[in-house]
Amino acid sequence: MAKITFVQPDGSQQTVEAKPGMTVMEAAKLNDVAGIEAECGGACACATCHIYVDAAWRDKTGKPAEMEEDMLDFAFDVREESRLCCQIKVTDALEGLTIRVPAKQF
Amino acid sequence: MAPENGATAGGDPGRDGQGFGTGEITTDVVIIGAGPVGLFAVFELGLLDIKCHVVDILGKVGGQCAELYPEKPIYDIPGLPVVTGQELTDRLMEQIKPFGATFHLGERVDALERLPDGRFALSTDIGSRFNTRVVVIAAGGGSFTPKRPPLDGIEAFEGQSVHYSVRRMEDLRGKDVLIVGGGDSALDWTLNLAPLANSLTLLHRRDEFRGAPHSVERMRALVGEGKVRLMIGQVTALDGVGGQLSAVTIKTKDGDEHVPVTALLPFFGLTMKLGPIASWGLNLDENLIPADTAKFETSEPGIFAIGDINTYPGKLKLILSGFHEAALMAQQAHRYVHPGKKLLFQYTTSSSNLQKKLGVR
The missing domain is CATH 3.50.50.60 (FAD/NAD(P)-binding domain)
Structure with a gap:
């Protein structure tokens, strides 16, 4: 299990337990984390699970693949630290991961 | 493949028009x-x-x-x-x-x-x-339906100076056009509207485009000739009165820039x-x-x-x-x-x- 903390734009935090193998999006949806819509259900086809990964974690979460970059074009307020969380697989190495939820999904 | 809106230049793809006047x-x-x-x-x-x-x-x-x-x-x-x-x-x-x-x-x-x-x-x-x-x-x-960028007050400009598809190219003649997006719709309309517009800026969040490679080449050629301005960044605010856009704020890695724009075409898919x-x-x-x-x-x-x-x-x-x-x-x-x-x-x-x-x- 890895503990993942989601920080909302208003600063409120929610820490959830995520099983290795699931995606960060699935962990968020299972725990009703606000602001993660995931309209397409994790197919990397909609960009409504857009999140920001804190700088300290970017090595461990990795960089978006080309398909994910293409889909990020459809997200709002995309930054250097932007990811689609349906494309981040939970591993034990992500214990303590902090994710920031954007103000809006498209 | 990413969803696109208005992917075909020059009108309305797929409308077979069977309904028109056929009773x-x-x-x-x-x-x-x-x-x-x-x-x-x-x-x-x-x-x-x-x-x-x-x-x-x-x-x-x-x-x-x-x-x-x-x-x-x-x-x-x-x-x-x-x-x-x-x-x-x-x-x-x-x-x-x-x-x-x-x-x-x-x-x-x-x-x-x-x-x-x-x-x-x-x-x-x-x-x-x-x-x-x-x-x-x-x-x-x-x-x-086309995605609406979540910009404050955008609804007020829709139809008059913010367009999610182009019905009549003539309507954009002489305008300061800003096209946002990196797919075929954004590229096609950049190529088609550049000769008509007073100025045309293409804005995308990164310097890579999903569209057809030859469209990307043609766009870059227009940029080289100074006919299209390519900006890398994102729109953060709209300015204008009575539904008529006059400028937008664009966030780039070098800071915010205020760009005069009288027509905005966002292409963020469906x-x-x-x-x-x-x-x-x-x-x-x-x-x-x-x-x-x-x-x-x-x-x-x-x-x-x-x-x-x-x-x-x-x-x-x-x-x-x-x-x-x-x-x-x-x-x-x-x-x-x-x-x-x-x-x-x-x-x-x-x-x-x-x-x-x-x-x-």
Whole structure:
């Protein structure tokens, strides 16, 4: 299990337990984390699970693949630290991961 | 493949215009939505000798399968261990071919009204009109509509100076045009509007484009000639009065820049919205249409809801559930379309009657 903390734009935090193998999006949806819509259900086809990964974690979460970059074009307020969380697989190495939820999904 | 809006320059892709001025079409069934479930409904209804017209807002059949994941594999269609969204669409089109449904693509059903004789009158956004006994709503997540960038106050500019598609290129002559996006729509309109516009800026969040490579090359050539300005960044605010845009704020890695703009064309793909269905007087439950599980009929007799758009206890949004719903819907639709006619349950494997309809005998 890895503990993942989601920080909302208003600063409120929610820490959830995520099983290795699931995606960060699935962990968020299972725990009703606000602001993660995931309209397409994790197919990397909609960009409504857009999140920001804190700088300290970017090595461990990795960089978006080309398909994910293409889909990020459809997200709002995309930054250097932007990811689609349906494309981040939970591993034990992500214990303590902090994710920031954007103000809006498209 | 990413969803695109207005991908074809010069007008309205896919609008077959069959509806224009051709008068009212009288039919047994109008199916709203040409996704996999709407397509399979043609099959189930066809076996029961019921003719269908199918309307879809997209310029092609297949719904989400064709628009959102044409190349992505689906693993839970019985009998097909793996199939892509496009392959499934193609196979369904082959399967329903014998039933000769008429497709009205690039049209959105806007109005639905019950007539005094119990039939329904439907009309689309481009003026097609139907008189039908039965309506089957197989609209999935709703109609595909262009994504609206979540910028404060953007609604006030829409139609006048913010456009999600281009109806008439002439309308943009002499304007300071800002096109936002990195796909084929953004590139095509950049190439087409550059000669007409007073100035044209293409804005994308990164210096890589998803569009066709030759379009990217042509765009870069225009940038080289100084005819198009390419900016890397994102719009953060809009300025203007009375619906007329005058400038936008663009955030780039070098800071904010205020750019004079009188026409903004955002191309951020499509999203699904329930749309006009909400105003048809049906009971709704969080943007879904409750249906009974024996006939998949809505609160209005004669109007059915199948596939992702419906809800009932235990509902699963699976294509295979939609197929089941289509089969049961067809049984009840038959009672409306052919009242008093006895319905004999038959198997396609053994019924020579059904096989004749399928054209295999």
